[in-house]
Amino acid sequence: MEQRVLYFDIVNGISGDMTLATLLNLGVPREIFLEEIKKLNLNDEFEIKIEPKNESGIAGTTVEVVTKETHAHRHLVDIFDIIDNSSLNKEVKNMAKKVFISTGEAEAKVHGTTIDKIHFHEVGAIDSIIDIVGACILIDLLAVDKIYSSSVPVGSGFVKCDHGMMPVPAPATIEILKGVPVKFNTVKGECTTPTGAAIIKSLCNEFVDILEFEPIQIGYGIGHKKFELPNMLRTVLGVKKNKK
Numbered sequence: 001m002e003q004r005v006l007y008f009d010i011v012n013g014i015s016g017d018m019t020l021a022t023l024l025n026l027g028v029p030r031e032i033f034l035e036e037i038k039k040l041n042l043n044d045e046f047e048i049k050i051e052p053k054n055e056s057g058i059a060g061t062t063v064e065v066v067t068k069e070t071h072a073h074r075h076l077v078d079i080f081d082i083i084d085n086s087s088l089n090k091e092v093k094n095m096a097k098k099v100f101i102s103t104g105e106a107e108a109k110v111h112g113t114t115i116d117k118i119h120f121h122e123v124g125a126i127d128s129i130i131d132i133v134g135a136c137i138l139i140d141l142l143a144v145d146k147i148y149s150s151s152v153p154v155g156s157g158f159v160k161c162d163h164g165m166m167p168v169p170a171p172a173t174i175e176i177l178k179g180v181p182v183k184f185n186t187v188k189g190e191c192t193t194p195t196g197a198a199i200i201k202s203l204c205n206e207f208v209d210i211l212e213f214e215p216i217q218i219g220y221g222i223g224h225k226k227f228e229l230p231n232m233l234r235t236v237l238g239v240k241k242n243k244k
Contacts, residue, residue: 001242005213006142008149008200009234013191015223016131017063018233019199022221023138024050025061026235036137037130039087045069046126048134053222056230060220065127072125076104076115079129088137095136095203103198106175128195135199142237148211149204151181155191155227173197181207187227213240 008014024030030050037048046067053062079100083093104115111118120128139147154169154177161170168190169177176197185191215238223231 003145003240003242004143005211005238005240006139006144006147007211007213007236007238008147008204009236010150010152010192010200011232011234012187012227012229013153013155013193013223013231014196014200014233015193016128016135016195016199017065018221018223019135019196020131020138020221021050021061021063021223022219022233022235023135023142024063024219025221026142026219026237027217028138028141032141033134033138036088036092036141037134040082040129040133041086042082042126042129046130048130055220055222055232058220058230058232060222060232062222062224064224065130067126067130069126073119075117075119076100079120082129083133086133088133089140092133092136092140095139096133099132099136099198099202102176102202103172103194106172106194106198109175110171131195132199136203139203144237146206146240147204149200149207150209151183151207152177152197152200153183153185153187153191155185155187155189157188157190159190169197170194176201181209187229189225189227191227211240213238 049064051062083096104118107118108115157168158165159168172194215236217237219235221233225231
């Protein structure tokens with residue numbers, strides 16, 4: 001028996017846009033992805049820019065979600081309404097809700113409130129909704145049996161959020177990553193965002209640094225920030241043969 005597997009090789013952190021970029025670079029046709037994302041029925045409130053980009057001599061893809069929205073203060077119920085009123089398939093809807101619940105529970109814990117009262121700021125914005133739902137669409141299109149990931153580097157220093165300056169990893173990020181192997185590396189800046197953390201925590205089946213499988217296709221998603229290390233997220237699509 002063979003398993004179709006997807007491995008997230010998290011070189012220097014993970015964000016929502018880098019997840020979209022690496023999965024598109026893996027070979028999912030952008031036309032199919034863009035048709036699927038239209039099913040959210042958000043009309044002309046956003047534009048997705050998909051471009052080739054080179055990082056450390058490696059050719060990859062970069063994605064930017066451009067939105068007219070300036071400030072977002074959505075509750076979980078508002079985000080669920082957007083997802084439920086879309087014409088996306090049930091599997092994608094369920095995956096996306098799982099990611100938002102993970103984020104909401106972490107935000108509620110950090111701010112000392114309940115999930116229904118949390119105002120989603122960064123993660124409730126249109127661009128983050130596109131990142132999360134888009135990642136779920138792409139994973140669904142890849143039709144993998146199991147998702148694996150390496151441990152998650154988080155960075156160091158401080159990051160400016162809607163609530164002010166916060167230590168890296170941001171409190172919501174590290175709360176989301178409870179139970180996940182992380183690396184408190186010395187890279188200056190926020191390597192892993194709350195959106196990236198929620199995607200990998202919710203959708204990954206197993207975190208392993210050693211995995212035997214046969215690679216078929218490799219994707220490189222390039223980020224927008226500059227770090228001491230290459231700012232890329234590598235994914236490998238492959239086949240894992242189950243031992244008898």
